[in-house]
Amino acid sequence: MAQKADQPVSAPSEEPAWKQRAVERSTQAAKRRAEQRVERFLDAAQTIMAEKGTTDFTVQEVVDRSRQSLRSFYQHFDGKHELLLALFEDAMSKSADELRAAAAEKSNPLDRLRxxxxxxFESSRPDLTGSQRPLFTDFALRLLVSHPAEMRVANAPxxxxxxxxMQELEDANLLxxxxxxxRAAALTMQTVMFNAQSSGQEGAHPLTADEIWDFCANGFTLS
Known part of the structure; x- marks a missing residue:
């Protein structure tokens, strides 16, 4: 029997709840496996950098150290640059968490910023032995010039x-x-990181954390 023209078409029934749950479990499991593979690549790259004191390594070295396949690597990363960027973003996020925790121990907003x-500044300085925080030195400076948009994303935390x-200072009428x-936050952060990452190039008297704070807090005027 033909359906009347004015008769509403019934909506298709939704998938059974058991099927939705099964698909969701499968998707979550696949996501967890992918995250584990990515973490193994990141851990391998971090170990190699700690040993070498530089970002000068090959994708094959990371693959071998992680005991995974080259095919798996390229399923998750376009290449070495994207791997380094992932490491850099992760390091910056962890650094922000650590600094926020350190600031929380101070009661005064100016002390928190200091x-x-x-x-x-101290954590971003290159180790003259070449063995500490390579991501904050050679790669960070190159990224700032070659990929400013990616640098902004990495620096967001x-x-x-x-x-x-800075908002706390403004609210307390201290800004x-x-x-x-x-704007004050961006200027201060960039001043600290640029001077830290170029530390050691100013001769026999490198800048200190106290000097950086004094400059950021007071500038160079007498007022």
Missing amino acids: VVVEEL LLALFTDL RSGFKAR
């Missing part, structure tokens, strides 16, 4: 932390008139 400035701290929290 501890973040000084600890970020740190910038959010500095912005929060200089004419400055907005986010």
Whole structure:
């Protein structure tokens, strides 16, 4: 019997709940396996960099160290640059978490900002032996020039932390008139990181964390 023209067409029935649950479990399991494979690649690359003190390694070295396949590597990363970027973003996120925890131990907003400035400076300085934090030295400086958009994404957690701290200063009427929290945060963060990453190039008297804080907090005027 033909359906009447004005009779509503019934909506297709939804998939059974058991099927939805089965698909969801399968998807979650696949996601967990992929995350585990990615972590193994990242751990392998970090171990190699710690041993070499540099980002000068090959994809094959990472594959061999992780005991996974080259095919699996390229299922998750376009190449070495994307792997380094993932490591850099992860390091910056962890650094922001550590600095936020350190700041939380201080009760005064100015003290909170100071501890973040000084600890970020120290942690971002290259080790003259070449064995410490290579991501914060050679790769970070190259990324700043070659991939500024990616650098902004990687720096987002740190910038959010500095912005929060500057907003506290602004709320307490401690931020200089004419400055907005986010702009002051960006200027301060960039000053700290650039000077830290280029530390050692200024001769026999490298900058100290105290000097960086004094400059960021007071500038160079007498007022």
